Amino acid sequence: MKTASILTLGLFAALSTGFAAEEEAAAPFVWSRATLDLVASGDAARGKEVAKKQNCKKCHGESPAIAG
Numbered sequence: 001m002k003t004a005s006i007l008t009l010g011l012f013a014a015l016s017t018g019f020a021a022e023e024e025a026a027a028p029f030v031w032s033r034a035t036l037d038l039v040a041s042g043d044a045a046r047g048k049e050v051a052k053k054q055n056c057k058k059c060h061g062e063s064p065a066i067a068g
Contacts, residue, residue, distance in 0.1 A: 051057070
């Protein structure tokens with residue numbers, strides 16, 4: 001039983017370290033002209049409809065910014 005606990009703890013530590021390394025290696029988000037154009041072309045009414053259908057507030061809360 002003690003060996004299983006140690007192995008589980010070791011596996012958890014190894015996995016946690018791997019995820020942290022991936023997060024650090026992620027490239028920063030950059031607002032390009034193409035991204036700005038895409039955002040400007042959005043349809044707020046359609047976005048509200050999709051957010052309601054997909055139940056986005058379940059994870060994102062009542063924030064008007066869905067990424068919040």
